[in-house]
Amino acid sequence: MNADRELLVATGVRKIYRTGSVAVTALDDLDLAVRPGEMVGVMGPSGSGKTTLLNCLSGLDDIDAGRVEIEGRDLFAMSDAVRTEHRARTMGFVFQAFNLIPVFSAVENVELPLLLVGTRPHEARSRALAMLDRVGLGHRVGHRPSEMSGGEQQRVTIARALVGRPAVVWADEPTGNLDTTMAGQVMDLLCALNRDEGQTIVLVTHDSAIGARVPRLIRMRDGRLVGDVRQNVPGGAEAAADLSRG
Structure with a gap:
């Protein structure tokens, strides 16, 4: 995709949670655009x-109004099945709780999403091994x-x-x-992947130290964007020295 064209465009996105007669607006007519290769942090109370x-x-969640396009395709114009397949093929997810399958080895966890979209087992294993080596x-x-530390588990999640x-x-x-040391190593890795390989990353955090490391920082309050700044960050963390530790 051309870097001059937005990868993600959200327009007028509204999300309302309803419990009985109570309605809470979680996203309030929100607009956002992200270009390929950006690393964007999202912070707020x-x-x-x-x-x-x-x-x-x-x-992952439906919206009540608005439009969300990824690579020019409207997510919510798709059926649930098509949107699920599109998400599996074009998006990766890293969660706080790791969400690894406990009875699977690291390589089995990483190759699973490839197998689910029909990649041949030999190719899936080869790519999983290469990605684990990369992280x-x-x-x-x-x-x-x-059998792994928290930092290692999160790197498996990133590889997946x-x-x-x-x-x-x-x-x-x-x-x-993660503790401070492991958190720093995981951020080193994410920054290196963004800097060296142009991986687009959108990262939610409550940690101001993490927020200070992303090139673009968005701030939210009451379901609205209240800040969007470009930050001068170092040329990248020294990830390579720490990748094998954790």
């Missing part, structure tokens, strides 16, 4: 709509999640998110379950 924004822009876990491919070569990776509090 609890309840500001950060995770709802991620879920709606990725099509510094080439020596841990046969280990199950319970990237193995399908997605247009965009959505990361919801990716360092929230």
Whole structure:
């Protein structure tokens, strides 16, 4: 995709949660555009709509009004089945809770999304091994999640998110379950993937130290965007030295 054209365009997005007679507007006519290769952080107080924004822009949740386009395709003009397949083929997800399958090894967790979209087993295994090596876990491919540290588990999650070569990776509090050292290493990796490989990443965080490291920072309050700034960040964290640790 041409870098001059937006990868993601959200226009007038509204999301309302209803409980009985009570209606809470979580997203209030929100507009946002993200270009290919951007790394965007989303910050705001609890309840500001950060995770709802991620879920709606990725099509995990329905919206009540507006339009969301990824690579020119309107997510909510698709049927549920088509949207699910489109998400599997064009998006990767990194969650705070890792969401790894505990009985699967690292390589089995990473190759699973490829197998689900019909990739041949040999190719899926080869790509999974290569991606685990890329995130510094080439020596841990046969280990199950319970045999790995939190930082290693999150790097498996990142490898799983990237193995399908997605247009965009959505990361919801990716360092929230990690101590400061491991959180820094995971951010090193995400920054390196964005800087060196042009991976588009949209990252929700409550941590101001994490927010300070992204080139573009969006701030939310009460379901609206109240800030959108470009930040001068270092040329990238020194990820390579730390990838094999954690």
